Amino acid sequence: EDMYMLYRGLMLPKETHSLESLQFAQELAFKDEDVVSVTYPKSGTVWMQEILPLVLNGGDLTPIQTTPNWDRVPWLEEKRLAVVVDQMTSPRALVTHFPYNLMPPSFHTSKAKVIYVMRNPKDIVVSSYYFHQMAVFLEDPGTFDEFMGKFLEGRVLFGKWTDHVKSWKHTELGDRIMYITYEEMVQDLPAALRRISDFLGSNLSEETIQKIAEHCSFNTMKENGMSNFSLVNKLYMDFDKSPFLRKGVAGDWKNHFSSEQLARFTSVISKELEGERFSLPWSLD
Numbered sequence: 001e002d003m004y005m006l007y008r009g010l011m012l013p014k015e016t017h018s019l020e021s022l023q024f025a026q027e028l029a030f031k032d033e034d035v036v037s038v039t040y041p042k043s044g045t046v047w048m049q050e051i052l053p054l055v056l057n058g059g060d061l062t063p064i065q066t067t068p069n070w071d072r073v074p075w076l077e078e079k080r081l082a083v084v085v086d087q088m089t090s091p092r093a094l095v096t097h098f099p100y101n102l103m104p105p106s107f108h109t110s111k112a113k114v115i116y117v118m119r120n121p122k123d124i125v126v127s128s129y130y131f132h133q134m135a136v137f138l139e140d141p142g143t144f145d146e147f148m149g150k151f152l153e154g155r156v157l158f159g160k161w162t163d164h165v166k167s168w169k170h171t172e173l174g175d176r177i178m179y180i181t182y183e184e185m186v187q188d189l190p191a192a193l194r195r196i197s198d199f200l201g202s203n204l205s206e207e208t209i210q211k212i213a214e215h216c217s218f219n220t221m222k223e224n225g226m227s228n229f230s231l232v233n234k235l236y237m238d239f240d241k242s243p244f245l246r247k248g249v250a251g252d253w254k255n256h257f258s259s260e261q262l263a264r265f266t267s268v269i270s271k272e273l274e275g276e277r278f279s280l281p282w283s284l285d
């Protein structure tokens, strides 16, 4: 447990987060032109770090060719933001795993836009399991069954998935927020990019959409040293255990869940979402 700190009830890795970085996030002055992509961990954060700069700049590849993803579209809550924030040019793109209630005051008073990416929690728990095996700064996940138990109880980074989703479904952001799923991005990336581009008012040509889709495909990103984490120290991520860009598909849970695990998972998640006014885009069973 030494690898984690507790911040307002959330478990966060000390390697990437500190009280200073969390304070820095709370004090960040949001601008109206800012765009924030919000994700529960393992829902497509790094994918959005690739997509957003290209949609905002009309398909200029420079950012994804010259700047590592963590400096290009930094995490609001992590230590790196303080290092790079002064070099960021507007419109700025950020990512965050914060639940809605932890967003800083200036976010609420600004007109900054939000893209909330949702992924099937069954695939999140699988992706997260491999991530915990390769990320040296995270606790060993144990067996898949043990890890699923922790996930369902919220004894994982950023807490329960259901709490995260509920918090971002109950905002007063109106048309400042757009929801998209990882699955729709996997199924038809150009269509997803058109939605994102419309939301951000980017007005991209079909040719540019196709170009961005090609550069943000799983295979291209896996080869992009600025996005596949190959620049990080081996003491931080162990690629012999798993690549960061691991499979990039929807439905890999089917290769990992037993029928008992599926029943348990469905029952816990459905119970926690009982009575909610929104419905999930995928069936859980």
Ligand code: A3P
Pocket (backbone or CB within 6 Å): 039, 040, 041, 042, 043, 044, 045, 046, 047, 123, 126, 127, 128, 130, 186, 216, 217, 218, 219, 221, 244, 245, 246, 247, 248, 249, 252
């Ligand atoms: P898998 O482990 O299922 O492969 P995050 O960036 O939020 O940590 O999420 C990581 C997950 O997003 C990983 O899932 C990773 O492979 C997937 N991902 C990243 N870029 C992708 C892309 N271009 N296409 C499909 N999946 C992508």
